[in-house]
Amino acid sequence: xxxxxxxxxxxxxxxxxxxxxxxxxxxxxxxxxxxxxxxxxxxxxxxxxxxxxxxxxxxxxxxxxxxxxxxxxxxxxxxxxxxxxxxxxxxxxxxxxxxxxxxxxxxxxxxxxxxxxxxxxxxxxxxxxxxxxxxxxxxxxxxxxxxxxxxxxxxxxxxx
Amino acid sequence: xxxxxxxxxxxxxxxxxxxxxxxxxxxxxxxxxxxxxxxxxxxxxxxxxxxxxxxxxxxxxxxxxxxxxxxxxxxxxxxxxxxxxxxxxxxxxxxxxxxxxxxxxxxxxxxxxxxxxxxxxxxxxxxxxxxxxxxxxxxxxxxxxxxxxxxxxxxxxxxxxxxxxxxxxxxxxxxxxxxxxxxxxxxxxxxxxxxxxxxxxxxxxxxxxxxxxxxxxxxxxxxxxxxxxxxxxxxxxxxxxxxxxxxxxxxxxxxxxxxxxxxxxxxxxxxxxxxxxxxxxxxxxxxxxxxxxxxxxxxxxxxxxxxxxxxxxxxxxxxxxxxxxxxxxxxxxxxxxxxxxxxxxxxxxxxxxxxxxxxxxxxxxxxxxxxxxxxxxxxxxxxxxxxxxxxxxxxxxxxxxxxxxxxxxxxxxxxxxxxxxxxxxxxxxxxxxxxxxxxxxxxxxxxxxxxxxxxxxxxxxxxxxxxxxxxxxxxxxxxxxxxxxxxxxxxxxxxxxxxxxxxxxxxxxxxxxxxxxxxxxxxxxxxxxxxxxxxxxxxxxxxxxxxxxxxxxxxxxxxxxxxxxxxxxxxxxxxxxxxxxxxxxxxxxxxxxxxxxxxxxxxxxxxxxxxxxxxxxxxxxxxxxxxxxxxxxxxxxxxxxxxxxxxxxxxxxxxxxxxxxxxxxxxxxx
Numbered sequence: 001x002x003x004x005x006x007x008x009x010x011x012x013x014x015x016x017x018x019x020x021x022x023x024x025x026x027x028x029x030x031x032x033x034x035x036x037x038x039x040x041x042x043x044x045x046x047x048x049x050x051x052x053x054x055x056x057x058x059x060x061x062x063x064x065x066x067x068x069x070x071x072x073x074x075x076x077x078x079x080x081x082x083x084x085x086x087x088x089x090x091x092x093x094x095x096x097x098x099x100x101x102x103x104x105x106x107x108x109x110x111x112x113x114x115x116x117x118x119x120x121x122x123x124x125x126x127x128x129x130x131x132x133x134x135x136x137x138x139x140x141x142x143x144x145x146x147x148x149x150x151x152x153x154x155x156x157x158x159x160x
Numbered sequence: 161x162x163x164x165x166x167x168x169x170x171x172x173x174x175x176x177x178x179x180x181x182x183x184x185x186x187x188x189x190x191x192x193x194x195x196x197x198x199x200x201x202x203x204x205x206x207x208x209x210x211x212x213x214x215x216x217x218x219x220x221x222x223x224x225x226x227x228x229x230x231x232x233x234x235x236x237x238x239x240x241x242x243x244x245x246x247x248x249x250x251x252x253x254x255x256x257x258x259x260x261x262x263x264x265x266x267x268x269x270x271x272x273x274x275x276x277x278x279x280x281x282x283x284x285x286x287x288x289x290x291x292x293x294x295x296x297x298x299x300x301x302x303x304x305x306x307x308x309x310x311x312x313x314x315x316x317x318x319x320x321x322x323x324x325x326x327x328x329x330x331x332x333x334x335x336x337x338x339x340x341x342x343x344x345x346x347x348x349x350x351x352x353x354x355x356x357x358x359x360x361x362x363x364x365x366x367x368x369x370x371x372x373x374x375x376x377x378x379x380x381x382x383x384x385x386x387x388x389x390x391x392x393x394x395x396x397x398x399x400x401x402x403x404x405x406x407x408x409x410x411x412x413x414x415x416x417x418x419x420x421x422x423x424x425x426x427x428x429x430x431x432x433x434x435x436x437x438x439x440x441x442x443x444x445x446x447x448x449x450x451x452x453x454x455x456x457x458x459x460x461x462x463x464x465x466x467x468x469x470x471x472x473x474x475x476x477x478x479x480x481x482x483x484x485x486x487x488x489x490x491x492x493x494x495x496x497x498x499x500x501x502x503x504x505x506x507x508x509x510x511x512x513x514x515x516x517x518x519x520x521x522x523x524x525x526x527x528x529x530x531x532x533x534x535x536x537x538x539x540x541x542x543x544x545x546x547x548x549x550x551x552x553x554x555x556x557x558x559x560x561x562x563x564x565x566x567x568x569x570x571x572x573x574x575x576x577x578x579x580x581x582x583x584x585x586x587x588x589x590x591x592x593x594x595x596x597x598x599x600x601x602x603x604x605x606x607x608x609x610x611x612x613x614x615x616x617x618x619x620x621x622x623x624x625x626x627x628x629x630x631x632x633x634x635x636x637x638x639x640x641x642x643x644x645x646x647x648x649x650x651x652x653x654x655x656x657x658x659x660x661x662x663x664x665x666x667x668x669x670x671x672x673x674x675x676x677x678x679x680x681x682x683x684x685x686x687x688x689x690x691x692x693x694x695x696x697x698x699x700x701x702x703x704x705x706x707x708x709x710x711x712x713x714x715x716x717x718x719x720x721x722x723x724x725x726x727x728x729x730x731x732x733x734x735x736x737x738x739x740x741x742x743x744x745x746x747x748x749x750x751x752x753x754x755x756x757x758x759x760x761x762x763x764x765x766x767x768x769x770x771x772x773x774x775x776x777x778x779x780x781x782x783x784x785x786x787x788x789x790x791x792x793x794x795x796x797x798x799x800x801x802x803x804x805x806x807x808x809x810x811x812x813x814x815x816x817x818x819x820x821x822x823x824x825x826x827x828x829x830x
Contacts, residue, residue, distance in 0.1 A: 034680070041542040047400055049544055054393040054745070057763060095544035097529065102537055106529045110522035110551050117514045125507055128428075128499035 032078070036068045037061070039082050041095045049095045162227055162305040165215030169256075169305075172208035172263065173295040175201045176288045183288070187281040195281055199270040202284060205291065206267035213260045216253060216304055220246050225315055228306045229253055235317035235739040237710040242318050245328040249318050251452065251467070252304035254331065258448075259294040261339040266291060269343055276364040282350035283343070290342055293474050302467060317739035326386035334379025334406055338444040340372040341409060344416075345441035348434050352485045357430055357493050362420045367799055369417060369437075374795040376410040381788035392745035392760045394678065394776035396784070399548040404527045405447030408520045412440045415516035418509050418566075425571065426506065430493040431486065432513075438482045443520070445475045450527075501573035508569050512562040515555055522551045549675070557609055560668055563661055564590075564617035567624045586619030610672040617665040621658045628655070648797060656797030663794055667787030673780025674756075682762065684772040690721075694777045696757060697721040701729075703764065703771060712736045713746070716761050716771055720750060732761040732773070753786075755779040 037050035044060045053061035097103035179201035186194030225231045233250040248254040266287040273280040344365035351361040388396040416436040449471040526543045594612035632643040648655040683691045690699040701717040715733035730748035750757040756778045763772035
């Protein structure tokens with residue numbers, strides 16, 4: 001049975017390997033223009049990044065992409081290019097908040113919330129495990145719960 | 161017809177208002193005649209809203225341009241199919257459609273009253289209260305039957321982006337998901353109001369919650385597919401505020417559907433489950449508020465509507481009242497909770513809840529952060545895809561990992577030894593996948609981890625099916641295929657859930673593959689020229705033009721060759737809608753399980769005859785849609801009526817409300 005099980009897993013693994021190899025055939029690293037233009041929001045009103053603007057003749061994203069290409073050919077890096085556009089259009093052109101000042105909260109709060117939730121769950125399970133332990137102890141030692149009515153009933157039943 | 165429609169809406173408002181009074185008095189004083197009268201009023205409300213919808217549909221189909229709505233969202237040349245879908249293409253119509261769904265669902269709940277005679281009157285009062293808000297809007301604020309001063313010769317036409325078959329089914333699916341979430345919310349509120357805190361409200365509305373989740377899934381999926389086919393940028397999700405607003409209730413409803421299993425089994429997490437269903441409903445209202453307020457700019461918004469203040473007030477009122485009610489009942493809701501181990505399915509479900517709600521919170525936070533930034537700093541900023549991708553990427557990995565752990569870990573407690581034994585196969589499968597991917601040349605660590613975890617999650621489902629099928633084979637001597645089918649039939653909730661997990665894992669593979677390895681080529685060519693995109697050679701054969709009274713179109717004929725052999729002829733086009741004078745793109749997609757070839761006709765130079773193509777080669781995106789439909793299929797299995805489960809629900813509801821019962825285990829409740 002174990003061999004059969006292993007065999008089916010290996011078969012599935014090989015199938016998965018083929019799929020991934022097919023993907024790898026198409027895999028290619030992103031161009032620098034795309035990398036930079038993903039950091040900028042198109043100002044034509046499409047609500048997408050400069051990389052993804054869906055207006056083929058967009059008056060904003062098309063020239064900006066060309067400008068990025070020129071800047072890359074001059075040897076400018078991603079940060080430098082993005083700073084250039086930020087200086088020209090303001091912070092609204094950035095497609096994600098910066099990691100400074102008030103904007104840092106945008107990045108920190110979601111992870112802080114999940115971390116706090118994690119602590120809460122760990123603490124809650126710890127408490128619930130203690131409840132379980134107390135109940136087991138109570139059960140095993142034959143002691144009745146602290147409820148006087150229950151204790152009375154229990155003692156009466158034992159007497160009978 | 162408009163007069164009949166508006167009159168019907170006014171009557172519906174009166175009926176809804178009366179039903180609340182009758183329901184509350186009938187319940188408090190125990191007067192069955194009043195309760196019966198309240199139900200009849202709600203059925204009358206549903207009938208009246210239906211008359212309103214039929215009146216608007218008739219006006220749309222008859223091109224009644226004297227009606228402002230018809231003149232704004234249709235034209236004489238608009239195809240009939242889109243005249244039907246124009247009902248939800250504009251502000252007032254979509255609000256009417258929403259109210260119609262709410263009234264139908266309320267009528268169904270009234271019909272199912274015997275399932276829970278204690279909670280139903282209160283739940284109906286809550287649903288009627290919600291209907292009153294929407295009917296008030298339709299009667300006094302945004303009327304669908306307003307007339308124009310001067311009847312135009314033709315209408316302004318439906319937005320060209322909405323003239324697509326996916327758009328015909330995306331809003332109804334999403335609205336159905338949104339509105340049906342109000343039923344479990346109403347029952348949760350009823351439980352809080354009546355003090356009946358056992359899990360009968362969950363059992364009575366479990367199918368409604370799954371139904372809502374099913375349509376939220378489809379709504380999100382269809383919306384993504386619409387964006388993929390219509391917007392022409394090769395993507396399907398842009399983290400637009402309205403997309404986010406549709407995604408958040410889906411996440412929280414997923415958390416709720418997992419969390420209620422713990423309450424059903426262990427009578428725990430009562431406060432949390434009530435909080436979750438409250439969150440789901442408030443998030444659906446939040447989505448509506450975003451779409452109609454214009455407070456956050458979005459491509460989907462009805463920004464000129466001015467409904468924002470009404471929706472904001474309603475949203476705040478509902479959120480605050482529900483929170484106050486829940487807080488007031490917290491002490492009574494507390495139960496002696498016990499959990500044996502961190503290594504248990506209960507613990508895995510709790511962490512799964514954390515991650516799901518964490519992602520929903522991250523999306524909520526990112527959506528609202530521009531408003532917060534403007535309020536605090538006075539600076540307008542954009543929170544776009546890079547933010548959401550970076551924040552959600554690690555959480556998504558954790559979610560897929562937990563999705564893999566959940567099915568195989570035991571309830572109550574597991575030992576390290578049993579865990580190692582149970583998970584050896586799936587872990588091996590995950591590792592093999594990751595190592596193979598690395599050998600195949602993948603170097604993106606995130607993609608490698610994601611594929612490995614997806615394989616691990618698929619492996620756990622495989623193991624679980626194999627275990628169940630083997631047991632059946634031994635016990636009742638069934639053939640393997642019959643054993644698998646019977647396994648699903650006899651325990652549809654559990655195995656339907658696993659099929660959903662398969663769908664999620666495949667969709668995740670599709671999302672990662674299409675996000676990391678998409679390639680783009682832009683070429684300007686003349687007829688007869690060819691260019692390469694990945695393994696394909698594209699030959700531009702020529703351009704053809706067409707004209708109808710509704711639109712003009714130009715289509716390029718592109719032959720696709722692979723290894724010198726012709727594999728397809730694709731026809732991307734550019735459309736020009738005459739009435740609104742607006743261009744649109746018609747993309748051509750050749751989809752295979754390995755990759756999608758996505759061709760956009762980006763530009764035509766009439767003088768030189770040159771044509772510009774934008775071509776995307778997107779690996780694995782096929783699996784996103786396939787995974788989505790597998791999720792939907794799994795949900796249908798979960799929702800399928802189960803005789804044993806119905807008996808358990810009936811038993812739970814029959815039990816006296818005041819007595820703390822031992823939790824009733826519904827068969828197949830994992």
